[in-house]
Amino acid sequence: xxxxxxxxxxxGAGDVLTDVDLMVADGxxxxxxxxxxxxxxxxLKALLGSVEARSGTVTRRPGLTxxxxxxxxxxxxxxxxxVAECVGMARARGWRTPWITRSERTEIDSVLERLGLxxxxxxxxxxxxxxxxQRVFLARALFTNAEVIFLDEPTSGLDVRTRHEVLHLLDELxxxxxxxxxxxxxxxxIAAHLPRIVCLxxxxxxxxxxxxxxxxxxxxQTYGSPMHILExxxxxxxxxxxxxxxxxxxx
Amino acid sequence: MTPALLGIDLLKPFEFEFFRxxxxxxxxxxxxxxxxxxxxxxxxxxxxxxxxxxxxxxGYAVAGLLGINLFLGAGAWGVLTALTIGAIVRRRPIGxxxxxxxxxxAAFAFGLALIQIYGSPGRNADALLFGNVLGVTWAxxxxxVAVSIGALVFIFIGYRQLLFTTFDTEVARATGVKTGxxxxxxxxxxxxxxxxxxxxxxxxxxxxxxxVPAVVARMLTDSFARMLMYAGVIGAVSGFVxxxxxxxxxxxxxxxxxxxxxxxxxxxxxxxxxFRRRASGVGHAH
Numbered sequence: 001x002x003x004x005x006x007x008x009x010x011x012g013a014g015d016v017l018t019d020v021d022l023m024v025a026d027g028x029x030x031x032x033x034x035x036x037x038x039x040x041x042x043x044l045k046a047l048l049g050s051v052e053a054r055s056g057t058v059t060r061r062p063g064l065t066x067x068x069x070x071x072x073x074x075x076x077x078x079x080x081x082x083v084a085e086c087v088g089m090a091r092a093r094g095w096r097t098p099w100i101t102r103s104e105r106t107e108i109d110s111v112l113e114r115l116g117l118x119x120x121x122x123x124x125x126x127x128x129x130x131x132x133x134q135r136v137f138l139a140r141a142l143f144t145n146a147e148v149i150f151l152d153e154p155t156s157g158l159d160v161r162t163r164h165e166v167l168h169l170l171d172e173l174x175x176x177x178x179x180x181x182x183x184x185x186x187x188x189x190i191a192a193h194l195p196r197i198v199c200l201x202x203x204x205x206x207x208x209x210x211x212x213x214x215x216x217x218x219x220x221q222t223y224g225s226p227m228h229i230l231e232x233x234x235x236x237x238x239x240x241x242x243x244x245x246x247x248x249x250x251x
Numbered sequence: 252m253t254p255a256l257l258g259i260d261l262l263k264p265f266e267f268e269f270f271r272x273x274x275x276x277x278x279x280x281x282x283x284x285x286x287x288x289x290x291x292x293x294x295x296x297x298x299x300x301x302x303x304x305x306x307x308x309x310g311y312a313v314a315g316l317l318g319i320n321l322f323l324g325a326g327a328w329g330v331l332t333a334l335t336i337g338a339i340v341r342r343r344p345i346g347x348x349x350x351x352x353x354x355x356x357a358a359f360a361f362g363l364a365l366i367q368i369y370g371s372p373g374r375n376a377d378a379l380l381f382g383n384v385l386g387v388t389w390a391x392x393x394x395x396v397a398v399s400i401g402a403l404v405f406i407f408i409g410y411r412q413l414l415f416t417t418f419d420t421e422v423a424r425a426t427g428v429k430t431g432x433x434x435x436x437x438x439x440x441x442x443x444x445x446x447x448x449x450x451x452x453x454x455x456x457x458x459x460x461x462x463v464p465a466v467v468a469r470m471l472t473d474s475f476a477r478m479l480m481y482a483g484v485i486g487a488v489s490g491f492v493x494x495x496x497x498x499x500x501x502x503x504x505x506x507x508x509x510x511x512x513x514x515x516x517x518x519x520x521x522x523x524x525x526f527r528r529r530a531s532g533v534g535h536a537h
Contacts, residue, residue, distance in 0.1 A: 048425045079293060079418050079480045080469055089415040098410035099476075122340050124473035144426055155321045 001026050001064065001148060001179060002047055009042055016042045018203045020056070024148065024181060029174040031191045032183045034200035035223050040183040043200060044150050047181060067141025069151040072133060077126045083136050084108055084121035090143045111139045111162035115169065131162035135169065142173075149173075151182040155190055163189050185239045187214065214238055258521065264498040272456050273387040276395050277490035277508060280448040283399045284457070285464035285486025286406065287444045289479050290437060292465040293417050298348055299336070301458030302355030304445045306332040308454040309362025316369055329351055329442035337438070359454075386450050398447040406479075409433065414475055452488075453505035463512040464489060470519040485515050 002024040009017040017039045024030060024047065032040045035132065045051040046058050048066055058073050067090070081089075087108050088100040100108065112118055115135040125136055134154060154170070163230040167190060174180050184190040184211045192210045199205040199213050199222040206213040206222070214236055219227040223240070230237045264270040291300050307329040314324020332354055336351065339350040406413065415423040416433045424430045444458055452460050468481035493508030 045425075050421070050425050064438070066426060068422045070419065070422055074419075076418065080473050081414075081418060081474050082474050085414070085475050086418075089411050089418065090426065092411035092415045092423065093407070096411050098407055126473075146426075152427075 001061050003057075003059045004046065005041075005057050005059070007046060007058060008054045008234075009039070009046060009051055010054050013171065014186045015054075015202055017046065020046075020200075020204055022198060022204060022207070024179065026147075026179055027174070027177060028179050028181065028196060028200065029170065029194055030181045030196045031187070031194040032181070032198045032200055033187060033191045033222070034205075036185075038201045040200055041152055043198075044152055044181065044183055048150060052064070060204055064148065065144060065146045067144045067146030067149040069137045069141050069149065070128070070161070071152045071156060075125075075133075075137075079125075081125055083112070083123050083125060083128070083139075084118065085228065086125055086136055087140045087143050090140045108139075108143065111142050115139050115142075129162070130158050134158065134162075134166055138169070138173075142178075146178075148179040148181065151180065153184060154182055155184065155186055160189070167193060187219075192236055192238070210236065259499055261495070264495065269387060270494075270498060272389070273393050273504065274494045276387050276391055276448075277451050277494040277504060278487045278517060279395050279399055279490070280451055281460065281464065281486035281488070281493075281512075282483040283395070283402055283444055283486070283489025284448060284452075284460040285468070285482035285484070286443060286479055286490050287402060287461075287466035288461035288486070289475075289482050290417055291441065292469065296347070297462045298457065299333070299351050299355075300441065300445065300461035302336075302351040303329055303333060303412055303442060304449055304454045304457040305359035306355040307442070307446055307449060309358040309360070309365075312362035312365040312369075316365055326442060326446045329446055330357065331443055333438040334435070337434070351425065389414065391447075391450050395447045398443045402444065405440055407435065407529060409436070413437065418475075451494075451504055452508060456505040456509050459488065459509040459512065460489075463509065463516055467512070467515045467519045470516075485512065489515065526527065 004020055007017055007020040007022075020039075020043065022043075032043055034040050038135060042051055044081075046053065048068060049058060049060060050053040084100060084105075087096075088104060093106065108121065109118075112121060115138060117132060117135055117139060120132065120136075125133060128136065138149070138151075138154075155166055158166065163186070170180055170182070171193075182190075192214060195209060196207070197210055197213050198207050199218050199226070201222045206218040214229060216227055216229060219238065225240060227238055227240050230239055256333045265274075288300070289395065291297060299403075307325045310325035310328025310332075311321055313328060314321045336347065336350045336354050339345070339354065340347045343350075412423070412428050412433050415428055416430045420430050448460065450458055464482045464486035465478070467485050471481050472478050489508055489512040493511040494504055496502070496507040496511065497504040
C-alpha cells in the first residue's frame, strides 16, 4: 500500500527523519511511538505525501485514498460547524454541490450510526464529549471512503474510559478491513494493544509486535532512558525509572 | 402620501437616481462583504481587510499617475499586495499580522504621498477615505454586480473546498484539496470585494463591513451555512439602512453603514446566546 525507502527529511535544522524504511500493508493497524521530537508526526505526514523528502522515496499505491484525523489540540473548536457539516466537507474534491445531497445525508447518517453518533448531526462539534469529538473526525475521514486512515495522537487528552472506546472502535474498523496508522505517546494504554508498532527516534529503532519491540533494549534506544517491562495480570507494562536517573546524576 | 417617520419623508431620497444607485450598491456591497467576511473572520485575517483597503487606495493613486484604468490598476495593486504578504510570510519567520502591517501601510503611505504630490487621480480623496453616496457612478453599480456574481459563482462551486481549507487546511491538503489555489483565489476575491465597495464605504471603514456582519452572524449560529446566510442578510440590511441614514442625517455613508452594523452587533451580543440555542434546538452538553 505504502512503501517508504531510505527516507530522510529535514526542516533546515538537522534531520527530523534519517534513513527510514517502512512498509504499510493492506489491513495494517500500525502504531508509531517515540519521544517528543522523534519525528512521529513528520513520518505520518510523509506517509500522507505532504512532506518534502531530502532523499529517499515514499511510494503510494496509485489512486490510494487517505483520511487524516488531526490532533484535537489543532482543531478550532469555536469554528461554526455542525457534526454533519464537519463530516460533509470531507468530500471536497471535484465538482460538489454546496449542500449535502440526499444520498450523502444517508451516507453521513450511516457513518455516524456506525460510530455511535446517531442523532448528533445537527450539534456543534464543541457540544460533544471528548470521545464523540474524536469520533466525528474519524467519521469525516471515513466519509472520504479512505482506504487508509492516519490518526495523530488520537487519544491525547482523553480520559481512560474514552481512550478505551476509541481503541476498541479502531480495532473494530480495522477488523472490517480498514488500514490504520496512528501515532501515540501512550505505550501502555494504546501501543501495547496494537498488532504492530514502529519505535522511532529520528530513525526506526524497531518494528514488530509489542512482544518484539516493547523490550528494554529497544525502548532505551528509542527514549534515551532506561525502561523496564513488568508482567502484570498477563499484560506487559512499560515503566520508566526516574529513581535510576536521579541516582545516576548523583553518582 | 409617502411613508414618514418623525416627520421625515422616507421615500424622498429615492426620487434621486444617485441615491437609488447608492442604496443598490450599498445593499449589494453589504451582502457581498458579509459573505466574504465570514471567510476573513474565520481565518483570523480580520486585519487583512483593513490593510488591503488601504493598499488599494495606494493603487488608485499609482494607477492615476500612470494613466491606466483606475479600477484595474487598484485591483491589480490589491492582488499584488495580498500575494506579497503571503510570499513574505512563507519565506521569513514573521507572523501574517506583521507582514500585513508592513506591506499594506507602506502601500497606503505610498498612495498618500503620490496624491499629495500629484493630486487626486480623478476621485475626491476624502470620498475614497470615508465613502460618499454622491460618488456612486454607473461604473460602481456594474462593478459591484460583476464582483457579486463572481463571488457567488466562486463560493457555489468551491463551497466545500473553501470550508475545508478554512477550517482545517492541513487535513484538506492531505486529502487532496488544492489549498494553495483556494487561498489564492480567495485573496483575489477579497481584493475585488474591497475594490468594488470602497467608493461607498470608504477605505477606512471597509474592514468593518467585512468583519462586523460576519461576527454578528457568528454570534447567532453554530452552523457555517447559516453564518454565511445571516452575514449576507445583516450586511445587506446594514447597507440599506445605513445609506438612508446617511441621506437623512447628512453624514458620510461609510460611518452610517458601519454604525448600523455595530447596532446589530450590540443586539446580537445581548440576545445572541438565546437566539443561537433556539436556532440550533439544542443546549450545551457540557
